[in-house]
Amino acid sequence: MTAASAATPTHRIRVGGRASTSLSVGVISTFLMIVVVLPIAALLWESKKSGAHGFWQIVSSPEAVAALELTFGAAFLVVLINAVLGTITAWVLVRDDFRGKALVNAVVDLPFALPTIVAGLTLLALYGPRSPVGAHIAYTRGAIVLALCFVTLPFVVRTVQPVLLELDVEMEEAAQSLGAGRLAVFRRIILPNMLPGILSGVALALARALGEIGSIVVISTNIPYHTEIASVYIFNQIESGYPDYAAAVAVVLLGAAFVLLLAIGALRFFTTRHERA
Amino acid sequence: MPSRLGLRAVALAYLVLILLAPLAMVFYRTFESGLHPVWQTLSDPDTIHAFQVTLVATAIAVPLNTVFGVLCGLAIVRRRFPGKGLLNAFIDLPLAVSPVVIGLCLFLLYGRTGWFGGWFLGHGVQILFALPAIVLATVFVSVPFVAREVIPTLRELGNEQEQAAATLGATRWQRFWRITLPSIRWAVIYGVVLTTARCLGEYGAVAVVSGRIQGRTETATLRVDDLLQNFHAAGAYAVSLVLATVAVVVLVAMTVIRPREGSL
Numbered sequence A: 001m002t003a004a005s006a007a008t009p010t011h012r013i014r015v016g017g018r019a020s021t022s023l024s025v026g027v028i029s030t031f032l033m034i035v036v037v038l039p040i041a042a043l044l045w046e047s048k049k050s051g052a053h054g055f056w057q058i059v060s061s062p063e064a065v066a067a068l069e070l071t072f073g074a075a076f077l078v079v080l081i082n083a084v085l086g087t088i089t090a091w092v093l094v095r096d097d098f099r100g101k102a103l104v105n106a107v108v109d110l111p112f113a114l115p116t117i118v119a120g121l122t123l124l125a126l127y128g129p130r131s132p133v134g135a136h137i138a139y140t141r142g143a144i145v146l147a148l149c150f151v152t153l154p155f156v157v158r159t160v161q162p163v164l165l166e167l168d169v170e171m172e173e174a175a176q177s178l179g180a181g182r183l184a185v186f187r188r189i190i191l192p193n194m195l196p197g198i199l200s201g202v203a204l205a206l207a208r209a210l211g212e213i214g215s216i217v218v219i220s221t222n223i224p225y226h227t228e229i230a231s232v233y234i235f236n237q238i239e240s241g242y243p244d245y246a247a248a249v250a251v252v253l254l255g256a257a258f259v260l261l262l263a264i265g266a267l268r269f270f271t272t273r274h275e276r277a
Numbered sequence B: 001m002p003s004r005l006g007l008r009a010v011a012l013a014y015l016v017l018i019l020l021a022p023l024a025m026v027f028y029r030t031f032e033s034g035l036h037p038v039w040q041t042l043s044d045p046d047t048i049h050a051f052q053v054t055l056v057a058t059a060i061a062v063p064l065n066t067v068f069g070v071l072c073g074l075a076i077v078r079r080r081f082p083g084k085g086l087l088n089a090f091i092d093l094p095l096a097v098s099p100v101v102i103g104l105c106l107f108l109l110y111g112r113t114g115w116f117g118g119w120f121l122g123h124g125v126q127i128l129f130a131l132p133a134i135v136l137a138t139v140f141v142s143v144p145f146v147a148r149e150v151i152p153t154l155r156e157l158g159n160e161q162e163q164a165a166a167t168l169g170a171t172r173w174q175r176f177w178r179i180t181l182p183s184i185r186w187a188v189i190y191g192v193v194l195t196t197a198r199c200l201g202e203y204g205a206v207a208v209v210s211g212r213i214q215g216r217t218e219t220a221t222l223r224v225d226d227l228l229q230n231f232h233a234a235g236a237y238a239v240s241l242v243l244a245t246v247a248v249v250v251l252v253a254m255t256v257i258r259p260r261e262g263s264l
Helices: A002-007 A018-049 A051-059 A062-095 A101-107 A116-127 A141-166 A169-177 A182-211 A214-219 A230-239 A243-271 B002-031 B035-042 B045-078 B084-090 B099-110 B117-122 B131-141 B144-157 B160-167 B172-201 B204-209 B220-229 B233-262
Strands: none
Touching (some): A018 A051, A018 A243, A018 B084, A018 B099, A051 A062, A062 A182, A062 A230, A101 B002, A101 B233, A116 B002, A116 B172, A116 B233, A141 A182, A182 A243, A214 A230, A230 B099, A230 B204, A243 B099, B002 B035, B002 B233, B035 B233, B045 B084, B045 B131, B045 B172, B099 B131, B131 B204, B144 B172, B172 B233, B204 B220
């Protein structure tokens, strides 16, 4: 293949032939099949065993509904908080200048580096029963929101930051010279440019928040109907020997993850449409 | 400008309240009652074993996912094959789905009544509640990181250099080792750092499949949970401190690597 393409330089040279394509695709799909696909198929199979009626009965049982409501409610709230504060943080990191900015920029990634259970413990140390600032909110629903804020903090910052870096300041200056106020510049120029970044950050953060467990088990009491999130519900059902209950709620979370991945993919497709054209 | 200072204050206050102050408190709480309890916990055989289990799982998952990530990145960026879009979307799944769900998937697949569980048990191989399940869970949760870093770098790189090398007679291996890999090395390293951090910190999936047997199938993160549930907070903080220190090292590595990755 290589020799043939070298002999006919007018042809577009293909780096990697058809045989090696099948080989590498074969290796990749075998790996994914064993590691990811088969386990997920086993989950879908287990939930299929209960049938559509049984599935619905489990998912609509009061405890499962309470857990799912809490999970989705807390996740949406946290994502909203981080959409605003994450955007502000990204803005400060790009447009502002102060001593120690590089350090702040590095610290934003802490939730990616820190094990989630340690994250939960750190929050417990500051906001738990022995809180030195008198802010004892551990073991409440507020603690769940706090933990989710921690673990999802970097997403919006890291998706908005590159957009702001590329955004041309001249556009804003032109608008200002034409008489636009600061609010108008923000609403008409900055926000529309940041929006795709914010949205994809929000989608990633939402996916992360819906599935979080490590930081929450430490700082929440995980009481059914009150502070039990979906992941803990699934965990408890497995421990109690009801894999069918666990599987049904897990399928709901899996479905949400799929929807979010599709949304992120669609967003990526939409925002790069000019580059592809 | 007052609004600039205001925004700066909001951003910094948020970061301090959510990230830095809690982290600082862990360091404080760990050494609150002196060095003795810290040393006692860290030299406990069960704790040492827990760190060993975590390290073994990480040592298996990181190389596997690095090779996979590079192969996958090359395939997605440079090759055409049916199902590529699906693969591209699917590879992020471990990031989007709850680790507990991942644990449950493995539990169902390798459990006594699962598709594979019976077969393995029949051949005397214990998967669930043993090291293999811990490794499988760790590999699953950390699949996407290297691929995610490598893909954009490969896109930007293009393949002109490799075409040039090909016309000059370089074999596929030579092109990979001499051109492709050196060009994407910082992206690979960055991905490896992220993968390592994820493997060391995995909790949800491992909690489901490991059985959490003290001194046998406990990982470092499960050890933290275990100590905490047994009202041994000082011990939990001590183990956390080690993990947090590793996280800080990871953070420093990320900060050093990221600018280089950007410049290829």
